[in-house]
Amino acid sequence: MIDAEITFRKLEIFLCYMEQETIGRAAAELGLSNVSVHRALHSLEEGMRCPLFTHKGRNLVPLPQAYRLAEHAQIVLNQMRQGIDETRQLAGVGQGRIRIGTLYSLTLDTVPRLLMGLKLRRSDLEVDLTMGSNSDLLHQLEHQKLNAILISVSDTVVDPHQFEILPLFQDKIYLAAPKTSTLNDRRAVDLCELEHESFVSLNEGFATYNGFQEAFKIAGFKPKIATRVNDIFSMVNLVQAGVGYTLLPGRLTHAYRDSVKILELAPAYQMRQTIALVFAHNQELDPYLLALVAEGRMYARRREELDQRD
Known part of the structure; x- marks a missing residue:
């Protein structure tokens, strides 16, 4: 079992020290304090349960076993870096x-x-x-x-x-009607007035579907669905062609205001999407x-x- 004191970060610090040969240069290279580097090396040595260095004044002189550990640590860290890169690539993260x-x-x-x-x-x-x-x-x-x-x-x-x-942003929902509709576009529409009209709807799972269902529960009748589609642009095109009415989020109203009637809903049916x-x-x-x-x-x-x- 690998001791908990042996970590990838400590191995990186250890390899940097082995290359730089002094704690000061290793600390500067890693952007750490001298104390942090010394503490990491001492902790790694404890985790190895064998000495890695001998003291010569303030310097730590690597023992033969330290060079052997460095060989394996370099292999392990290179392999781990490659594994991280490949994992992130599969996840589509950080790859441009x-x-x-x-x-x-x-x-x-x-x-x-x-x-x-x-x-x-x-x-x-x-x-x-x-x-x-x-x-x-x-x-x-x-x-x-x-x-x-x-x-x-x-x-x-x-x-x-x-x-x-x-x-x-929050988006208000409107009624979209064919241009031929006799509905007055100067007043809010009560959906009860449309009980005998046909409607075009998105399929279940689309953003406006749940609001569509909820609105007609409030109106107290099940709408007559002429057709269901899988994209909102097809839905508006069908309204434009006179197939039926639908509920439309405000983000589309500017693009279709000239081809379909955009009508406010009565207060009981007003809703917003976030x-x-x-x-x-x-x-x-x-x-x-x-x-x-x-x-x-x-x-x-x-x-x-x-x-x-x-």
Whole structure:
């Protein structure tokens, strides 16, 4: 059994001392105090349960067994460094690449702004972008296939013990209607008025799905679903074509205001989504993820300032 006093850090200090030959030079090389280097060497010697040095004045003179330990320590540390690099590479951490998952609807504004800022911070960084539903993106994050995701945390349970959650902004939900609809766009809509109309919906697992279901529970009827789709842009296109009505997050309203009617919901049905950047606690020190988090905080502040002006 290897004694607990023998650690990789102490072996690194030991090898540096063997190369530099004095405690002062080793301390300067490692950015440590002389006392810290001396303490580490003494502790390592205790863990080995045999002498490694003999004293000659204030200097420690390596014994033959110290040179033998140095040979093996160098092999062990080189092997461990290689193992760490390969492990991090498999996890997609710190290799000049970051894997980000996002909702389709965030690719109109939020994602481009975050990526532009991120590239300014880390020009060497390569970004792999994956689009999907709330539930699918969280599943990929849990299985370490993604480093970070942009999702609605209002519609998905995220374990705060496993993940960091950085809120970016809150988004209001609206009713999207075909241009041919006779609904008055100057007043809030009571969904009860649409009991006999057709609707277009996202499939289960998408950010707006749960809110869609909850709204019609309040309305007291089950909506007639004409079709279900797997991306929000297809859903809006179907509304534009007159297939039915749908509920739409505010982040898309500016892009589609000319092609569909965007209507306020009556107070009983009003809801908001919290869009957040989510990533694992155990990756929070990755330099590329830190850059993304910093950009996320700046984006959140800009959105808050804009909301206050409005």
